Amino acid sequence: MTRAAARPTWRAFVPAAIGVALVVIMAILPLLNITLPGILPGPTYTPGSLALLSLCMVFAALALSYNMLLGSGGMLSFGHALYFGAGAYGLGIILEYSGVPLWPGVFIALIGGLVIAMVTGAVSMRVSGIPFAMVTLAFAQAGSLLVTRNAQITGGEEGLSLNTENVPDFLVGVVNTRNLYWLCLAVLVVVYLVALWVDRSSLGHVAHAAAENDLRVRVLGLRPYVAKLILFVIAGAMACLAGISYFLLQSGTVPRAVSADLTITVLVMVVLGGVGFRWGAIVGGMLYTLLDQRLTVLAGSEAIASLPDVLRVPLSEPLFLLGALFILVVMFLPGGIAGTVDGWLRRRRGRSARAALSELGDADDAMTAEAAREEVGA
Amino acid sequence: MSGIVLVLVTGVGLGALYFLVASGLSLIYGLMHVLNFAHGVFLTLSAFVGWELAQRLDVASWGGFALSVLVGGAVGALFATVTELVLIRPLYERHIEQVLVTVGLALAAVALFEGIWGTDAITVAGPPWLKGTTQVLGANIPNIYWLLMLCAAVVLAAIVLFLRRTRYGMIIRAGVENRAMVTALGIDVRRSFTLVFAIGGAAAGIGGVLAMHWYTFVSAHMGSTLLIFAFIVTIIGGLGSLTGAAIASVLVAVLQQFANTYLGGTGDLIVVVLLAVVLLVRPRGLMGRTL
Numbered sequence: 193m194t195r196a197a198a199r200p201t202w203r204a205f206v207p208a209a210i211g212v213a214l215v216v217i218m219a220i221l222p223l224l225n226i227t228l229p230g231i232l233p234g235p236t237y238t239p240g241s242l243a244l245l246s247l248c249m250v251f252a253a254l255a256l257s258y259n260m261l262l263g264s265g266g267m268l269s270f271g272h273a274l275y276f277g278a279g280a281y282g283l284g285i286i287l288e289y290s291g292v293p294l295w296p297g298v299f300i301a302l303i304g305g306l307v308i309a310m311v312t313g314a315v316s317m318r319v320s321g322i323p324f325a326m327v328t329l330a331f332a333q334a335g336s337l338l339v340t341r342n343a344q345i346t347g348g349e350e351g352l353s354l355n356t357e358n359v360p361d362f363l364v365g366v367v368n369t370r371n372l373y374w375l376c377l378a379v380l381v382v383v384y385l386v387a388l389w390v391d392r393s394s395l396g397h398v399a400h401a402a403a404e405n406d407l408r409v410r411v412l413g414l415r416p417y418v419a420k421l422i423l424f425v426i427a428g429a430m431a432c433l434a435g436i437s438y439f440l441l442q443s444g445t446v447p448r449a450v451s452a453d454l455t456i457t458v459l460v461m462v463v464l465g466g467v468g469f470r471w472g473a474i475v476g477g478m479l480y481t482l483l484d485q486r487l488t489v490l491a492g493s494e495a496i497a498s499l500p501d502v503l504r505v506p507l508s509e510p511l512f513l514l515g516a517l518f519i520l521v522v523m524f525l526p527g528g529i530a531g532t533v534d535g536w537l538r539r540r541r542g543r544s545a546r547a548a549l550s551e552l553g554d555a556d557d558a559m560t561a562e563a564a565r566e567e568v569g570a
Numbered sequence: 571m572s573g574i575v576l577v578l579v580t581g582v583g584l585g586a587l588y589f590l591v592a593s594g595l596s597l598i599y600g601l602m603h604v605l606n607f608a609h610g611v612f613l614t615l616s617a618f619v620g621w622e623l624a625q626r627l628d629v630a631s632w633g634g635f636a637l638s639v640l641v642g643g644a645v646g647a648l649f650a651t652v653t654e655l656v657l658i659r660p661l662y663e664r665h666i667e668q669v670l671v672t673v674g675l676a677l678a679a680v681a682l683f684e685g686i687w688g689t690d691a692i693t694v695a696g697p698p699w700l701k702g703t704t705q706v707l708g709a710n711i712p713n714i715y716w717l718l719m720l721c722a723a724v725v726l727a728a729i730v731l732f733l734r735r736t737r738y739g740m741i742i743r744a745g746v747e748n749r750a751m752v753t754a755l756g757i758d759v760r761r762s763f764t765l766v767f768a769i770g771g772a773a774a775g776i777g778g779v780l781a782m783h784w785y786t787f788v789s790a791h792m793g794s795t796l797l798i799f800a801f802i803v804t805i806i807g808g809l810g811s812l813t814g815a816a817i818a819s820v821l822v823a824v825l826q827q828f829a830n831t832y833l834g835g836t837g838d839l840i841v842v843v844l845l846a847v848v849l850l851v852r853p854r855g856l857m858g859r860t861l
Binding site: 330508510515 | 599665805850853
C-alpha cells in the first residue's frame with residue numbers, strides 16, 4: 193500500500209528533474225566544446241552553432257505559445273505571426289525612433305503586442321472553429337500589409353535592422369552571441385513556465401473544457417469567452433516575447449516575421465511535435481528549425497546538384513520536403529512525436545498496471561470462490 | 571464621373587476574379603466543413619500549365635487563349651479531385667486534420683512550383699485586345715475586366731444550373747442543408763464531396779489562367795495572395811452560400827478599388843476593417859445560416 197502511494201509522487205518529480213537538468217545542460221553548452229557533425233555547423237562554443245541553437249529556442253518558445261492556443265484552448269489560429277511580428281517590429285521601431293533604452297523598450301513592445309492581441313482576439317472570437325481560423329488569417333495579413341506598405345518606418349522588403357545605440361554592449365555583436373543565447377534560453381524557460389501555469393490554472397481548465405464542449409461549460413455558469421480571450425492574449429504576449437528575442441538575436445527583422453508563412457511554419461512545428469504536449473512543442477520547434485537549416489545546406493550540396501531533374505528539383509526545396517513530412521505526420525502519426533511517445537509509454541505503463549490489477553482480480557476471484565464454498569458448506 | 575465609372579467597373583471585374591476562387595471554397599466548406607488552404611495552389615498550377623500551353627501554342631489568337639482557359643479549368647479540376655481522393659477522404663470527418671493536410675499540400679506545392687518554374691515572376695502575353703481599353707461613359711476600361719466578368723458570369727450560371735437542374739446538384743444542395751438527413755436517406759454523400767472539389771478546382775483553374783493575364787505574369791505565390799481575399803469574401807458572404815460569395819466578391823472588390831483610388835491605397839486594410847465590422851454586427855456573414 194505504502195509503495196503504491198509513494199510511487200506516483202516520486203514519478204511526479206521525474207519530468208521536473210529532467211527539465212531542470214536539460215536547462216542546466218543547455219545553459220553550460222556555450223562553455224563546452226562538443227561537435228555534433230551533421231546537426232551543428234561547428235563545435236558548441238562557436239558563434240555559428242550558438243546562433244543556430246538560439247534560433248531553435250526562439251522558435252521553440254513561439255511553438256510553445258502557439259500550443260497554448262491549439263493544444264490548451266483548441267483554437268486553430270492562422271494569425272499567430274502577427275504577435276511575433278509585433279514584438280520584433282515593435283522593439284525595432286521603438287529603438288530606432290524613440291531613444292528609449294532597451295529594457296523599457298522591451299516592456300513597451302510587450303504591452304503593444306498585448307493590446308493588439310486583445311483587440312484582434314476579441315473580434316475574431318465572435319466566431320469559432322474554421323471561421324475563426326480565416327478571420328485570424330485576415331488580421332495577420334493586414335499586419336503583414338502594414339509592414340510592407342509603410343517602408344519608410346519598417347524598411348519594407350529590406351527589413352528593419354537593430355539600432356544598437358541604446359542596447360547594452362553585452363548584447364551586441366558576434367562576440368556576444370553567447371549572451372544572446374542565454375537570453376533566448378531564459379525566454380524559452382519563461383514561456384514554458386507561463387504555459388505550465390496556464391495549463392494548471394482554473395483559466396486553462398475552463399478554456400480546455402470549452403474546447404471539448406462549449407455549451408456544457410456555459411450551462412455550468414462559466415464564461416468560456418473570457419477564459420479563451422485571456423488565454424489568447426497570454427499566448428499573443430508570449431509570441432511577442434519570442435519576437436523580441438528574435439529581433440535581438442538576428443539584430444533585425446524581415447517582413448517574413450509577420451507573414452502567414454510564419455504562422456503556417458509554427459503550426460507545422462506544433463503538429464510535428466504533438467499538439468497538446470508542452471515538450472512536444474519545444475521538440476517540434478527545435479527539430480523543424482534544425483531540419484530547415486540542414487535541408488537548405490543539403491539543397492546546395494554537390495550530391496544533389498548531380499542528380500537527375502526528377503529527384504533534384506524536389507530535394508533542393510526544403511519547404512517541399514517539410515510540407516510532405518507534415519502531410520505524412522498528419523495522416524499517419526496523428527499525435528505527432530510527443531503523442532506517439534506518450535501513447536507508447538502509457539501502453540507500457542498500462543500493461544504493468546493491468547498485470548497488477550489482474551493479479552488483484554485473481555485474488556478477489558479466489559476469495560469469493562472461497563467464501564461461496566464456505567457458504568455452501570455452511 | 572469617369573473616375574467613378576472606372577473604379578466601379580474594375581471593381582466588379584476584380585470581384586469576378588475573387589468569385590472564381592471563392593465559389594469553390596464556399597461550396598467545399600458548405601458541404602464538407604473543410605477550409606481548403608490548397609485552393610490557391612490549384613489556381614497556381616493551372617496558371618503555370620496555361621503559361622506552358624501559351625508558350626507552345628499561339629496564345630495571341632483567341633482559339634489558343636480559349637484553349638488555355640479550358641485546359642486550366644481541367645487541370646484545376648483534376649488536381650482538386652486527386653487531392654480529395656488521396657488526402658481528404660482518408661481523414662473523413664476529422665476537420666482540423668483535413669485543414670492541416672491542405673496546409674501541408676499548399677506548402678509543399680508552392681515550394682515545388684518554385685523548384686520547377688523558378689522564384690521569379692514569368693510574364694505572359696495574351697491576345698492583343700486584352701491590352702487595349704474600351705471607352706464607357708468617358709472612362710477607359712482595360713478590356714481584361716470585361717473578360718473576367720464574362721467568365722465569372724458563365725461559371726456562376728453553370729454552377730447554378732448544375733446545382734438546380736441535375737440530380738447530383740440536388741444532392742449537393744441537400745447535403746449543404748442537412749448532411750445527416752441525406753446520408754440517412756441512403757445517398758452516398760462522399761461521391762458528391764469529390765464532385766464539389768472538382769467543381770471548385772475547375773473554377774479556381776479558370777480563375778488562375780485569367781488571373782495570370784490580369785497580372786500579366788505568373789509566379790508560385792500568385793495563388794496565396796488571391797486565396798486570402800477569397801477567404802475574406804467567403805466569410806463576409808456567409809460560409810456555404812454561393813449567392814453570398816457572389817455578392818461579397820463584388821462588394822469587397824469595389825470597396826477595395828475605391829479605397830485604393832480615393833483613400834491613398836488603403837484598399838487591403840479597408841477590406842480587413844469591413845471583415846471586422848461584418849463579424850461584429852453579423853458573425854454568420856451576409857447570406858450565411860447560423861453558425
